[in-house]
Amino acid sequence: MKKRKFPTAQTILLIIAAMVALLTWIVPAGKYDTLSYNATENTFIIHGSEKETSLKATQETLNNLDVKIPLEKFTSGDIWKPINIPNTYKKLKAQPQGILDFIKSPIKGIVEAADIIFLVLIIGGLIGIMNLTGAFDAGISWMANALKGREFILIIVVTFLISLGGTTFGLAEETIAFYPILIPVFLAAKYDAMVALASIYLGSSIGTMFSTINPFSVIIASDAAGLNWTTGFTVRLIMYVIGTLICILYILFYAKRVKKDPSKSVIYSQKEEIEQLFGNTTNSTIKLTTRLRLIIIIFSLCFVVMVYGVSMLKWWFIEMTSVFLVGAILIGIIANIKESVFVDTFVKGASDLLGVALIVGIARGITVLMNDGLISDTMLYYASNMTNGMNKGLFINAMLYIYGGLSFFIPSSSGMAVLTMPIMSPLADGVGIGREAVVNAYQFGMGLFAFINPTGLILASLAIVKVGYDKWLKFVMPLVLILIVFTMIALTISVYI
Incomplete structure (x- = not known):
C-alpha cells in the first residue's frame, strides 16, 4: 500500500481557510468600536458599527471612554493603529462567508500581503543573481574550510544574532531572505537542512517571543496598556537569555546527533533532494577573488542597511524591498552581467520563491475571512470573559493560552497589541497584578504558538527548505513543551513576587 504524503503548505492553509469560513456560520458576529487619532485636526475618531464620531483629543475624552492610555501615546505617534474601546462590544448581523468568499479569500490575501510578497520575490531575484556570480559557492567553500572542526560555532552565532534581531526590532518576515543563503553553509558543515531552519526560525521566534525593546510588540503593547515599556523589562530580559540558551542547546544536541549519524535526521529521506536543491559547495573550485569578495560585501551590506533602516529609520516593506533591488543591480554591474542575462536570471530567481509568496497570501486570506465574517472581535470578547474570578497564578497562565489561541486568528503582533490590550490589560487590575504581566503573557503566548502556527511564518519558511509541516x-x-513549562513557571513566579 502506497504511503500517503502529508499535505503541502498551500493545501493545509486552504483547509484551515475552509474551517474558518465554516466558523463564520457558527460563531456570532460582533465588533468593538475602535478609536483612532487624527493628527491633522487633533481629534479622536470613533468608528462604530453604524456611525463615525469625532471628539476632541484630550485625556478627559480617553478617561470617559475607559481607555487607560496617556494622551501623548497617541499624539507622539507611538500608537498609530485604531485600538478597540473597552465595553463597546456589540453583536451584529451575521456575515457568514460562503463558497464564493472562500474562493476569493486567497486572492484578497495576496492583495493585502502584496508588500511582503514583493519582498520575497525581489529577494528571490537577488539570490538568483548571487548564484550566477559564483560568490556563494566560493564564500561557502571558504567558510566550510575555516570552520572545520568548529562547525558548532555557526549554530551558536546564527541563532544568537537572529534572536538578537527578534528581541530588539522584531526580526521575523525578513528572515525569509536568510534560508537560501545559510542552508548551503550548514550543509557544507555536514549538518542537515533542519539545523539551518531551526537556527534561523527558532532564533527569530525566541527573540520575538521574549522581546525586550521590540517596537512592534512590547512597546506598542505597553503603550496600549497605558504603561511605560520599561515596566517588566527585567523579567523579559531574563526570559530572553534563558530561552535563547534553551533553543541553542536543543539545536546543538540535535545537530551533534545528525553529524555523527546522518540517518538520525528527521528529514533523512530528503537528504539527496535537498543537497541537490541547494548545491554541494564543499568542494567548490571557484576561488574567492577580490571581485567575489566585493560582491559578498555588497550582499551583506543589504542586510546591514535593512536592519538599520527598520530599527532606526522606521522603514517597512517598501524600503526593505528597494534595498534588495538596488543590491541586485549593483552586484549585476560589479559582476559585469549582460542586461538580458541579468533580467532572465532575476526573474527565474523570483519565480523560485513564488510558492512561498503564495503561501504568505493564502495565510493572509484566512485573516480576511475572519474580518469579513466579523468573528475576530467575538473571539476576543469571549476570551476576555473567561478569566472572571480567577486567582493570580491561574489568571496569568490562562492569559498565556488565550493569547496563544488568539494568535491563530490574529498572527500580527502589532495588530494583536492594539486590538486586545485595551480590553485585556484592565483585567489585571481586578486580580491585583501589574498590567505588565498581561503584556508579557501576550508576548509569550503569541511567541509559543508561533513555533507551530500554520497561519504565521512557519509554512512559508518550510516551503523554502522543502520540508513538510509534519517533519517540523x-x-x-519537544522544545515547545520545554518552553511551555519554563514560561508557565516564570509567569507564575512573576505575579507573586
Missing part, C-alpha cells in the same frame, strides 16, 4: 512538528514539539 516532529522536530520542534
